[in-house]
Amino acid sequence: MTADLKHTPLYNAHLAAGARLVDFGGWNMPVAYGSQIEEHHAVRQSSGMFDVSHMLNVDISGAQSKAFLRRLLANDVERLSLPGKALYSCMLNDRGGVIDDLIVYFFSPESWRLVVNAGTADTDLEWINTVAQREGFDVTVKARRDLAMLAVQGPQAREMVWQVRPQWRGETESLTPFTAAQLAGDVMVARTGYTGEDGFEIVVPAVEIEALWNELLAAGVRPCGLGARDTLRLEAGMNLYGNEMNQDVSPLVSGLAWTVSFKDAGRDFIGRQALEGVTPTEGMVGLKLRDRGVMRTGMKVRTAQGEGVVTSGTMSPTMGVSIAMARVPVGAQPGEAAEVEIRGKWVPADITSMPFVRQGKVLVNL
Numbered sequence: 001m002t003a004d005l006k007h008t009p010l011y012n013a014h015l016a017a018g019a020r021l022v023d024f025g026g027w028n029m030p031v032a033y034g035s036q037i038e039e040h041h042a043v044r045q046s047s048g049m050f051d052v053s054h055m056l057n058v059d060i061s062g063a064q065s066k067a068f069l070r071r072l073l074a075n076d077v078e079r080l081s082l083p084g085k086a087l088y089s090c091m092l093n094d095r096g097g098v099i100d101d102l103i104v105y106f107f108s109p110e111s112w113r114l115v116v117n118a119g120t121a122d123t124d125l126e127w128i129n130t131v132a133q134r135e136g137f138d139v140t141v142k143a144r145r146d147l148a149m150l151a152v153q154g155p156q157a158r159e160m161v162w163q164v165r166p167q168w169r170g171e172t173e174s175l176t177p178f179t180a181a182q183l184a185g186d187v188m189v190a191r192t193g194y195t196g197e198d199g200f201e202i203v204v205p206a207v208e209i210e211a212l213w214n215e216l217l218a219a220g221v222r223p224c225g226l227g228a229r230d231t232l233r234l235e236a237g238m239n240l241y242g243n244e245m246n247q248d249v250s251p252l253v254s255g256l257a258w259t260v261s262f263k264d265a266g267r268d269f270i271g272r273q274a275l276e277g278v279t280p281t282e283g284m285v286g287l288k289l290r291d292r293g294v295m296r297t298g299m300k301v302r303t304a305q306g307e308g309v310v311t312s313g314t315m316s317p318t319m320g321v322s323i324a325m326a327r328v329p330v331g332a333q334p335g336e337a338a339e340v341e342i343r344g345k346w347v348p349a350d351i352t353s354m355p356f357v358r359q360g361k362v363l364v365n366l
Helices: 011-016 036-045 065-072 121-134 157-164 166-172 206-219 226-235
Strands: 020-024 027-032 048-051 056-061 086-092 098-108 111-116 140-143 147-153 180-183 187-190 199-205 282-289 300-303 306-315 322-329 337-342 345-352
Touching (some): 157 199, 199 206, 322 337
Antiparallel strands (some): 056 111, 300 306
16 A cells, blocks of 8 residues: 555655555655656656655764674675765675665764665664674664665766756765765765666755755656666666565675675674585676567576576666676676577677666777
8 A cells, every 4th residue: 555655755756756666675756757768768868866765874983883894785885985985785694695785975984874775774683783783883873764875877967967056066076986975964976876877865954855856856866666767776786675586685696796805804794605616607797679669677597607597787878779697507608699588589699798887988899
């Protein structure tokens, strides 16, 4: 029942903008405001904005914060030394499966922030607190449900943000990718995103998010829904939790081995013993369909090395063909042929590298 779904602080703004709402992880979220294709192109060519307030900011503080995060996360926060610097990581269970993928921000040795996925937020919080208590870490875990988030993405995104918030420019213009600035009034501006384009992810107090949305809307930034967000992230070769990885699928077979740091032999992160020394038999590749049709999650894939499965598939608005991410036997290489079973018929496809598209440019042969 939609009455039971959670709403972000922008719910009324979505209704006013004509959004078509869907159940997304228990949240009533906009899938599109009109043309999903036009929203996709707006992000690739100019600017678009996404309500990502369903995602959860979790603040970790205390004397043992760094030690705790070095244990909790597969990537090593020891790499973060400059305030505002961020790191992408998986949070694993003891079997090496992915509880969630997230971004961790460093502000000081005793002050950190995790931004976790909406659908796993409750599970994540329970796990974070369990590990802290079970292992006796002196940390405070605070779920910041008083905050809201807006992603403004596209080649013109940063300029549009500065147009409506000129006072932010001085502290955010020098941000490099995967860095953030903490501004006055509990505002955080991060040069991160999930589209393969430049832009900001902006955290503000929930009571301030609608004003920011309306000012960006008036300035010409296009509202974009989950539909465009999915086609953009797939073109950018970015994983989606629940598709490319989950609690039973390790980062080593999800194209995320680069986020698992074994460098410090003395760092016993959760899941390390399950992953160390393992040689994966499967890995991730891109697929581009040669014929008409659309690849979708769960479809079977045949390669010269054996069978696999499509983990995410769509029709690419930028490329005009169907593309997919697939988990297949190790050894399948870009340039080789594959087949995908679509409605009982095996349709020819090409194995490609990823990403397919980045910063508006197609990176694979059409």
